[in-house]
Amino acid sequence: MPADPTPVLFVHGYWHGSWCWNEVIAEVASTGRCCLAVDMVGHGLRARRPESVNARPFDTEALATEASPVADVDLDQAGDLLASQIERLGRGGPVTVVAHSMGGTVLTRAVQQVPELVAHAVYLAAFMPASDVPAIAYIQTPENEGELVGPSLRADPTAIGALRLDPAAPDADYRGRLRETFYGDVDPGVADAAIGLLSPDAPAGIALGATTLTREGWGSVSRTYVTCARDMAIRPALQQKFIAEADAAFPDNPTSVVTLDASHSPFLSMPGEVAAIVGKLD
Template sequence: MRFVLVHGGFHAAWCWDRLIPELAELGHEGVAVDLPGHGKLVAQESTIANRRDAILDVLRDGDVLVGHSGGGFDITTAADAAPDRVAHLIYLAAALPREGRTFPEAMAMRDNEDGEFDADVGAMLSYLHFADDGTMTFASYEGARDYFYHDCDEPTARWAFDHLGPERFGDTTVTPVSVPTFWSADIPRSYIRCLQDRCKPRWLSDSVTTRLGVTPLTIDTSHSPFLSRPRELATLLTQAPTTTPTGPLLPN
């Protein structure tokens, strides 16, 4: 199998460096993508459209798309644009759009009758530095380790922190997302929950798995299993495409 690996916020293609060799040892190929505004493309503007296109540029027929954290939004928009090219979608501790909502709304809405919003992002705000233009960076190694890498050894966590980049949300904070083809295409899909995750609240993972119509797979790690347990994650990624949904996709 060929896995197209899409990073989340503050990260870039580098975060998959330890996973790709493990996939290769299992006989599979991993291709990591830098989204605009990140990694080698850090100087580029980050928009919903150009992030989608960065994935489409490397996507081949029959690929498995893997989205970590906020990258779940991006693999969804890519799958909406080219559903026939995607064999399977894997949401790794990842988010899922809500039809007609912005990304921040999708991250904050709980599944209840009155559409309640819960915008509490926990301790993360105290870890971040906000520039005048809204660009966010992690202010300290301690904060990044606590939030992303608490189960990594010290050298790995330091290495990852040194590679973290800025996060610029661009139009994703204000532009409602519509992916009607995705909801109707019913692409095979899986969700992997990180059991020690300090980044993504359990209720949000529960919401995404319900809306994907899947029974979650699990890995006993922090938000960053590609660094703390890359071999175990590689094995799980190769197993995920053998699973099938247990329910329909729910746009909202």
């Protein structure tokens, strides 16, 4: 590791929060490296829960139709917040940023905004959309066939403005599907605890937004993509599509690729391996 390695900022994906990086941060911090996990807009401490989630008696129709309290959140807000978080951690200097899942879309926007503040962009089983293409355009592509997020949604995103899960559902089959979707190789007890921490609503506006990428912006920053071979949320073929599109657009700055034999959430199933990948970056 360099004498003065860059700080590391961790960004979660849809429904998660900064909490999901706790084990990775413990590993990275033990090496003496400065690191921080943050909440995206509409998530974690910034999340807002629909009333129908906690209403008693529980009303499944209300859950399926109630407008989301985060329906007004979009990629512009998410990118601006992340850019400010990067600037604050780095205090004007460069930061390595690791993003998971839909957090990758937000990372792409922030890097395009402040490329001089990002030393390395790391996409961990993340959306890494091409220029002017919204993340949502990839979800139903042939490369993502077999994904389990869509079947887990409890409402029409176009009607409520969010992708809604029901983490508190008592239905054992539904909770089992959530475990398979996000935490297939995670200890069952840890997976159940993680499900309990998920926010019900993920703002659809983040996935609907797109970013124009330039050679001087996003295309100028070093990037690594960490693929997850057993991912049921972003299928491995789609992960490869992201890499291929990026390399075709910016061939002078190819993507470094690392592969983990993991499900969608290696920050919980193999935090040491994730930390080791980060530790090799300046």
